[in-house]
Amino acid sequence: MSRILLIELRRSAVLWVAVTLLAAGTWLLYSARERWTSGYMILALDQRWYLPLLVGIAMAAGAGQAAREHRSGVHELFAGVPRPRSQQVVPMLLVYGAAMVVAYTGATGLAALRIIDTAQYLRAGAVAGVVVAGATALVAAAWFGLAVGRILPYIITAPALAIASMASPLVARGITGQRQWLSSLLFPAYGLGGPTDFASIPGRFSIAQMLYLAGLAAGAALLFAAADRPARLMALVPPVLGIAAAALILQGGSAFVEDPIDPAARELVCTDDAPQICVARLHSGVLAEVTPPARAALATLDRLPDGPTRAQEHVDSDHKPVDQSSDTLLIPLAIGDDGHVTDLDRLEGYLVYNLGVRPFACPDDRPGPDAAVVNAASSWLLGTESQLSEAGSATENARARELWRNLRGLDEREAAARVAAVRQAVLTCASGEGLLDRPASGG
Structure with missing residues (x-):
C-alpha cells in the first residue's frame, strides 16, 4: 500500500497543493495578525477565518486533478482495470486527505512557535477540537473537488469552486435563514469568537461540527468513487447523517452559545509578594512584565489616603461601565504582535492617568x-x-x-x-x- 501511495504522490500535484496551503496558511496568520498572539485558542480561531480561501484552494486543486485525469484518458484506462472503483480511488483520497491535514496543522504549528514563550495557558482538548474541525473541512473540500472535477471535467470548474468558497461567508446567513447557530455550524469560518482575548469554542460545538464535516468528507469520497447514478445518490447519505447528528448534539440550536468565553482563561494569576499584581490566566506569561510598572503606579497613588493597594487586569469589555473597587487598580492590558505587552514603557502612565480609575466607565x-x-x-x-x-x-x-x-x-x-x-x-x-x-x- 505504501508503494501505491508513493506512486500517487509522484503522479499527482498533491505535494505542490500541500506546500501551497501550508505557505498560504502561515503567511495569512503572520501577515494579518489581530489577536492570536494572546494565546493558542485565539490562534486556532483566527486561522479558521481564512478557511474560505484555503478551502477554495483545496477544492480547486482537487477539481483540477480530476479534470487532468479525464483529459489525459487515465480515467478510461482505469475503468478497464478489473478492480472495483472504490479500490482505485482510495490511494488518491488518502494522499489528498493526509496532505490537507499536514498543511493545516503545520500552519498552526508554525504560528504557535511565535508565542511559545509567552502563551502559557493551553486547553489542549478545546484547541485541538477547533484545529481538527478546520483540517477536516480542508479534507472534505479536497475530496469534494476531486468528485466534482470527475463529474464536470471542465476548465471553469476549479475556479468556480474557489470563487464559491470565498463568497460563502457573504451568503451564510441568507442560506440558513438568519440562524446564527446553523450558519456557524455549516460554514466553519463564520461567526467564530467574540471581540475578546478570552473567546473560545465549547467542546459540544466542536464535536457537532466535526461530525458534520466528517459526513461531508465521507459523502465526497463516495461521490468520487461512484461508478453510476445510484451510487452517486448514496453519497448524499453521510452528509445528511452528519447534519442530523450535529443538530441533535446542539439540540436544534438551543445548546448553541453565541460569542462564548473561557472562564478559566479569565481567572486571575497573582504575584506571591505584595503589593499583589494579577493578570488573567491567559496572559500569565507576561505577569513578570506587568509587575514593575503596576507597582510603580501603586507607589504613586500611595500618596493618597485609602489609595489602591493591588492591581489586576481589566478583563471585562471596554465598552460597558464597570464597578471598580477603590482599593484596586485596573490594568488595561494589550498583547502585541510579538506576544508581549504593548506600550509597556507607557503602562505606568496609563495606570495613573485619570487618578487610577478606568476612563470612560x-x-x-x-x-x-x-x-x-x-x-x-x-x-x-x-x-x-x-x-x-x-x-x-x-x-x-x-x-x-x-x-x-x-x-x-x-x-x-x-x-x-x-x-x-x-x-x-x-x-x-x-x-x-x-x-x-x-x-x-x-x-
Whole structure:
C-alpha cells in the first residue's frame, strides 16, 4: 500500500497543493495578525477565518486533478482495470486527505512557535477540537473537488469552486435563514469568537461540527468513487447523517452559545509578594512584565489616603461601565504582535492617568467630575503640569491651572485628601463640584 501511495504522490500535484496551503496558511496568520498572539485558542480561531480561501484552494486543486485525469484518458484506462472503483480511488483520497491535514496543522504549528514563550495557558482538548474541525473541512473540500472535477471535467470548474468558497461567508446567513447557530455550524469560518482575548469554542460545538464535516468528507469520497447514478445518490447519505447528528448534539440550536468565553482563561494569576499584581490566566506569561510598572503606579497613588493597594487586569469589555473597587487598580492590558505587552514603557502612565480609575466607565447620565477637576488632581499627584493642557477648551485649561495652584498652596495632607475625594467621585461617577476650589480647612 505504501508503494501505491508513493506512486500517487509522484503522479499527482498533491505535494505542490500541500506546500501551497501550508505557505498560504502561515503567511495569512503572520501577515494579518489581530489577536492570536494572546494565546493558542485565539490562534486556532483566527486561522479558521481564512478557511474560505484555503478551502477554495483545496477544492480547486482537487477539481483540477480530476479534470487532468479525464483529459489525459487515465480515467478510461482505469475503468478497464478489473478492480472495483472504490479500490482505485482510495490511494488518491488518502494522499489528498493526509496532505490537507499536514498543511493545516503545520500552519498552526508554525504560528504557535511565535508565542511559545509567552502563551502559557493551553486547553489542549478545546484547541485541538477547533484545529481538527478546520483540517477536516480542508479534507472534505479536497475530496469534494476531486468528485466534482470527475463529474464536470471542465476548465471553469476549479475556479468556480474557489470563487464559491470565498463568497460563502457573504451568503451564510441568507442560506440558513438568519440562524446564527446553523450558519456557524455549516460554514466553519463564520461567526467564530467574540471581540475578546478570552473567546473560545465549547467542546459540544466542536464535536457537532466535526461530525458534520466528517459526513461531508465521507459523502465526497463516495461521490468520487461512484461508478453510476445510484451510487452517486448514496453519497448524499453521510452528509445528511452528519447534519442530523450535529443538530441533535446542539439540540436544534438551543445548546448553541453565541460569542462564548473561557472562564478559566479569565481567572486571575497573582504575584506571591505584595503589593499583589494579577493578570488573567491567559496572559500569565507576561505577569513578570506587568509587575514593575503596576507597582510603580501603586507607589504613586500611595500618596493618597485609602489609595489602591493591588492591581489586576481589566478583563471585562471596554465598552460597558464597570464597578471598580477603590482599593484596586485596573490594568488595561494589550498583547502585541510579538506576544508581549504593548506600550509597556507607557503602562505606568496609563495606570495613573485619570487618578487610577478606568476612563470612560461612567454612564452618559452621570459623567462624573469634569475634565478640569480631574486633570488638576492628576497633575498634583504626578507633580507635573502635563495634564493641565488636556482639559479641553482654553476656559477649561485656565480653570484646571487655577485648581492646581489651589492644591499646591495646601499642605500635603489636605491636598492629598482632596485629590482622594476627586478620585472617589470619579469611581462613583459623582459630580466632584467644589472639591478642589473650596477654602483650606480652618482658613
